[in-house]
Amino acid sequence: MSEDQPRMVLLRVFRYRSGDEAPRYDEFRVPIGPRTTVLDALLGVRRLQDPTLTLRHSCLHASCGTCGMRVNGREVLACVTRLDGLGDRVVVEPLAGAPVVGDLVVDMEGFYRRLGPSGRPLVRASEQAAPELPDLERFEDCIECGLCLSACPVAATDPRYLGPAALAAAGRLLEEPRGADPAAVLGWVDDAHGAWRCHVAFECSEVCPAGVEPAGAIMGLRRRLLRDRLSRLAGLHDREARP
Amino acid sequence: MTGKGLRAVGGRHPSRWLDPRGRHLGTWAFVLNRLTGLGLVAYLYLHLIVLSTLLRGPEAWDGLVAVFRRPVFLALDVLLVLGLAVHGLNGLRVALVGSGLLVDRHKALLVAAGVLVGLVGLVAAVRTFA
Amino acid sequence: MATRTRPDRTQAASPRRPRPTVAWMAQVVSGVLLLVLMTVHMVAQHFVVEGGLRTYQDVVAWIRNPVVFAVEALLLLTVTWHGIAGVHAVLLDLGLRGRAERIVARSLLGLAVVTVAYGLWLLATIAFRG
């Protein structure tokens, strides 16, 4: 890093504590270098300026998915978002659509409840790896950060919408069921608040930090649902095999 | 942990459809589709009410027609055609992509729909005012 | 003593309700149909007409053409279906659910029936008048 005077950036940080009447924004001036990330700056604020600032973080390299937040309105992982190039005034807010527990911390329970019925297929239990799979097992790429749900314009108003991550998980299950029943998965997502609630804004795929492309997965689910329905209508299938 | 905290902040509200920060083209297409859709439904009923004037005979209708030929109404007509073009052409994109077709091309489709909307609007404006 | 558990209404909401897949198909089909019908309507009713609107006599004569009558009637049916289904979708977007959703859905269906009935009556009255 250069020995010159570091560039200063003004962080406008969303603050809220249980019991407060309304949230407020606090401003902190922070020095930044070319590699300084939003998370670096926030941890610096907590260490040197305001130890009460609460935020989530863990891995520091876009692997754990805990430091999702909105920076200048856009959903990002703070740990890989450099401040250089974001302007002299940067607004930092918690993810949208989830209850704020404190400052930049949101309650992720709703996100994980949506993911629940998928059985979280994204982490592959190695013992269950099917023989036809490549010999190496690997984690799938979703890091459960919740950026997609925060950015989704449908989730912005519909609390029951399954949301991109859960639907992407369902799509993953259809691709490779690993013992799951594809018909059950399809029945689960074929709902007015499931795959059909999506309005093709592709915001989830835009903000996904892991390249999961949830929107593509949702469209794949819909193609599959339509194909099944059309072939039933054409009499190619017997009656619906649902209870 | 203390309670469930603040639900209102960044919570669920249609106003979030209109928060421009950080959003991409797809969200604007969605918002525009919503607004034009609702606008067109409203226009459907307005249209039915206007057409009901036909029940009141030739004088009433022809008098109304004279009013509608004023420039301000002609401008609204162009707006109507634009609304129809936006909803129809973006709707076609949504129908394709939303059915799992041409998903990888969704951005190109959006651009194409935008260009076509522009052309339709241009033609409508020229046809109306020229 | 075993306590009776209430059936989980969130999971098994009336199994015979049409799956949303069918609702989507209907919206796509009606949308594509509208793209055609609305283009025909706009061109035939307005673009080709001098000044964009017909006089009373021309309107009546025009409507009496059975092909025009049929096209307009089909347009009415399709646009009402598509529009009302769209409004329903917006309400679902806004998180409407449960009993309120069912009541609103039925009301919207009623509104659609009334709209189509009134529109057809209007068309017929004008066509068979004078």
Next chain:
Amino acid sequence: MDRPHVAIVGGGGTGAALAHDLALRGLRVMLLERGELTSGTTGRHHGLLHSGARYAVADAESAVECIQENRILRRIASGSFEENGGLFVAVTDEDMDYKPGFLAACAACGIPTGELTPAEALQIEPSLNPALKAAVWVPDATMDAMRLPLRFFASARRNGADLCPFTEVTGLLRHGALVTGVAVHDHLSGRDAEVPADLVVNATGPWCERLAGMAGADVPVRPSPGVLLALRGRLCNRVVNRLHPAGDGDIVLPQRALSVVGTSAWVVTDPDDLDVPEEHVQAMYREGARLVPAVAAAGFRAAWSAARPLVGAAGGASSGRQLSRTFKCFDHAVTDGVEGLVTITGGKATTLRAMAEAAADVVCAKLGVQVPCRTRETVLEPHTAYYTGGRAA
């Protein structure tokens, strides 16, 4: 009020496993963490489930711990590991000289190995440096640094443990030389509180000297940071280690769609103030590319530092490499005459369960609880249960 109450300070892997162990033994547990769980050292490691081979030559004690825990964790946390195996790769003549002793040491520690010719190694791992001279397969695996501890947390809570993230310990409650609990500040409510406890366990990793100091006790622990580098793309499918004594940039491993290169080592005094020296980042690129050439041209994703808690005589070692990676449990009644405070520190992510068992044994002995450890065979809750499992009544 009947069951003994233990306050665990520190929400990392050690605290997680200890809360699980103690809750399973029927104790009342409250865990306090100043930030989010796993926000200290735990979440930042490279995600390696050690086979122990890395330590076999120089630190047999750690190596044995690793291979034992490696086997136990695969059993109790199935699904949390990518069981891809690891390779130790020789690229120089010095590396080849290291090999016989390495194989012998692994055998002595009970770590299975498999020798591969360069051709065989390249066949199963085409990303390797084609100039490699030899490779040895070992039962390494990769894991998610946060989600494995979350499974311990979820299991602990299911068994009644009270987990309190964002609750900072501001002081120790003392009665003379007796520690009687902790004073805390709840960052979410802004309120201060006192938590009485029959015993306080210091599981704060590289911060443990600071907490022990509040009671006038001393722990010989050095915070020893290392730089890690995350690159875009899955450059290899297996853990790739350099077949030589532990050094900078001697490991490349896949983590989902990323690849991680680690690590360097130095010693600091404040584990909160870690920088990421640019020359260390360049060293990761340079040394990593000697194992997996694609590292040199891979896209940068992140570089960060993590502070290991290394147990050693304070003021002794300077680079951190000479310090043992094993863990130690200190009963401060014995070491400093301070009753009611136990410190568990050192170790590594792979040995979190063993550290917890050792600490829980000390805790139970001090509290007169005679319940055996059951964490070796208790299958853990899925990590999602941490978010959806609710709080214990």
